[in-house]
Amino acid sequence: MKRRTFIKSAAPAIMIPSLISGFGVKAFGSNKFLKKLARRAAANGRVFVVIELNGGNDGLNTVIPVDQYSNLSNARGNVLIPENKTLALNGTSKTKLHPAMSGMQTLFNDKKLCIIQNVGYPDPNFSHFRSMDIWKSASNSNQNLTDGWLGRYLNEDYAGYPDNFPTPSMPDPLAVQIGSVVSLSLIGPNATNMAMNVTDPDEFYALTNSIIDPAPNTPSGHELTFIRKVAQQTQTYLSVIKDASAAGSNLSTLYPAANENNELAEALKIVARLIKGGLKTPLYYVGIGGFDTHAQQVDTTDTTKGAHAKLLTNVSKAMHAFVDDCEKLGISDRVAGMTFSEFGRRVQSNFSLGTDHGAAAPLFVFGKNVNPVIIGNNPVINSNTSVNDNVPMEYDFRQVYASVLQQWFQLDDETTDNDVMLQNFDNLPIFKNNLNFLPTFKAERGLLMAQNYPNPVKDKCFIPINTPGGQISILLYDAMGRKIKNIFEGTMPSGEQDILFNRESLPTGNYYYQMSYKNERITKTMMIQ
């Protein structure tokens, strides 16, 4: 009696590919595929850990520009750390760390920490949500992207996820996020969450999301328990994560005690265990919140103590212990990581012993293979700051991302620019040279830009520069960090030049001008009267 085949064959056959192709199977050509194979072979086993510092970390009280102390004490005396309490870094007397950061001081002095100064983006946005979305999606300030930079990267290396995964060569999650908050960073094209969210790899119900209220002894509780068990057992990657967690271990004695409630350290402990336990997962994502320090950032009587000090203690201890653990576990060659926060905080402090939403801030990259230097210059603080003064950007955060992708994951130039970062960003020297820096990266160039004269500016001034010649740009930003105009953009002959700048109708105030030449930037302040 069963006579017809149309519907039966059509329905499941259409259903599966059509729904699933919506998840974004991206075909790739054979040429690109070979490139990928080569790259994967080179980058095999490398792991990168992203630490989100949610809320906007006060960069000026984290990496302290001690050469700016007198202006800093004018601007933010009530939260400023006494200079004699700051922690020194080898090789510089101008830049020091918050006293809570002894762990990271050790890392830097042991050549396992890279500090990148003044990382931000043009036309900064001061909303947590928007700025976090910009950082996570790696968009321009005025651009709307709904996927994340790590998601786009993983989609390049693991096309077709999740439909055809796990595979023999990638049996493990592409990314593991400790915690249940899905990060936009890890959302791939077509809205696929590329990460597995894990709260506790050993706990029964801890996957997917951490919400397990007790089930009552009612029909509802009975069915809830049934569904939970099926849900739990059905998690594709459950067993690999549990197995890796069981096989891994922690060897560092530097992890803080449980009663310190250092969530970041606990999360990084899991990460170390999963890496050691054999997961091939290349990306881990962890985070802590609380950096939105509008009030009581410091104690009334002691600016080295208080909420921000506690946060930095947690970050510093956790990072130090994690790097130490990787060393002892024998995985340090292939593990690195970075911190980021959606913005720094305002130059001026407020009257509540806190700081308000700001712009650029320092960023840390850690691990045995980082270039253990301070990249960039101390921010320049004005002598008479206004409430709106912000630390101007020296490096775009997307330069950091592009450097991680190209230097650490060996992603080729073209894919980085076209498919992940969606535009070209110059690399920074974040990893050691022996990690195959891309040929485009060059070190010192003898680039110079002097103070404009006259300063303050009434109607025009000159900006003296010295370059090796080639494409340069000089942009003017206001105190909020918003781009105001291009002072110069074009090709420059080598040697010294004076660039003319006309004030035109610009209002009185503090401004910044920044010269960009390839991957390098120099920033100075300008006052307009």
Next chain:
Amino acid sequence: MGNNAKLTTKKHQAIDISGKISEYDITKDIIFNKFANTKLPDHLDEPQSGIAKHTGVFAKEEAQHLLNRTLFGHDKALLDTTKSKTLDQAVNDLLNTNPAITNFPVYWNERDPNYGATWHDKPYDPNLDNMQSSSLIYWLSGNMIFHDNTILEKMVFFWHNHFATENDVVGTGIDHFNHFKLLRDNAMGNFKDFVYKITIDPAMLKYLNGIYNTKNAPDENYARELMELFTLGKDPASQYTENDVKAAARILTGWKINATSRQSNFVPNAHDVLNKQFSSFFGNSSITGKSGASGANETQELINLIFTKSDIIAQFMVRKLYRYFVYYNITADIETNVIIPLANDFKTNWEIKPLLENLFKSAHFYDSLNRGCYIKTPFDLYGSINKACKTIHPVSTVFRTYKSYELAYFFGTTMSLQMAEPPSVAGWPAFYQTPKFHEIWINSDTFPKRVSYCVYLLFSGYPVQTEKVIIDCISLAEQFGNDAADPNKLVAGICDLMLGADISITSKNTIKNGSLLTGVSLDSYWTSAWNDFQADKTNTIKKNTVNIRIQLLLKFIFELPEFQLM
């Protein structure tokens, strides 16, 4: 078939953990078989309430429970209007159904020369069966999802499960359409009349071989299911015999289908005119054989005879409705306090609507132990996100409209509820297969789909030419009016609307922090983001800022096991 039948679901393609595509077979599902009931739960708190009218409050929770169980999804607005009604008003409005069809199924494929035209009212053409059948199954699925806020579609589906027919057996689109129209027209009517009409319904005559049942070659298929599945059931009290089945089959000989009118007609010379003797279970009755056209009258006599076993039929049907609307576990107390009293009323006139009214107005229905324990069928699941999440459907053309219907059909199909293709004449096992019952909907193949397809409609959407079926997060939140600006109220409101079991404040805060606040500590950040967007609604960046956070919130919701319950 029946309760003791082997556990079956219609086979569908499944993707296993290693990525292999195979036919899903629930009997080989280790995870499902490990955790699903191996016996009916007897250790739980049991409701003691009966069918006396509910006299407690009728407020948001009661309204939510009533809508959950009687509709394939509802939105916030309907919840708000329902909770403001009295219990009587609310139930009466839900039961006030209108079966008239205003959107007859049409040829939906743009390349079809008859694109957009109806076919139920055209002369039968076997060459068009396939297109008519696909039109029918999408239309039926669409009707479930685009219901009119009355119980009608839920009842149509109940009867489809009860008087089950498979489209690929019935074959003819027009016959199957007429069958579903019959289900629709009688869904709230008189059950005894309904059974008679089903008995001579052309689709049923084909599905259970009635047209091949003749005096020379009697076919017992329909006669058996008429007793076992459609009326008496297979309880210990239901003691009809094999000879009763044979006698009934002989009574039903002679029914055919008119090839042009597609109506059933009685062909006297195929009818067995001898007398038919029944067992002591039917009081040793006999039905006198009749020749000529009056042979058809024996059919009504058979129905009358079967319906003399009114207690058995009424209880069987009430249990089935109870399991469909309330919960599958009928304890001894429920049998005494609910099933038997309802059955006693039902058997007096076989009217379906008053039976439903008694049930939905009863104290038992609103018993807190009966809430949140019902595992959503795939249509309940899709319906719940569709209505509550304000899913956008392209309806600009017939083709696009049917693509939306098709999605509903696909959604059900891959989660083992294929519209118009029940696994057998017994219907879907989740409604009868003891002791697992509703748990059958959730297994290692369907659970990941239940989550990921909802998430898919949340983020990517189902492409339909230049449009999409996609959840509208902004409209979802805007249903909550000013409360949407308060992240606590928005999370709580969405939980109330979408979860079968409440979750703790701590859990709601976890959701809030992880989604609307994306980690920052102050509620006011969400409030200002929402208000900024409301003040500047065409700003795509402001819109995206709130949209992505509501998406994260819904993703949390969809992943909660509580979301699978209602």
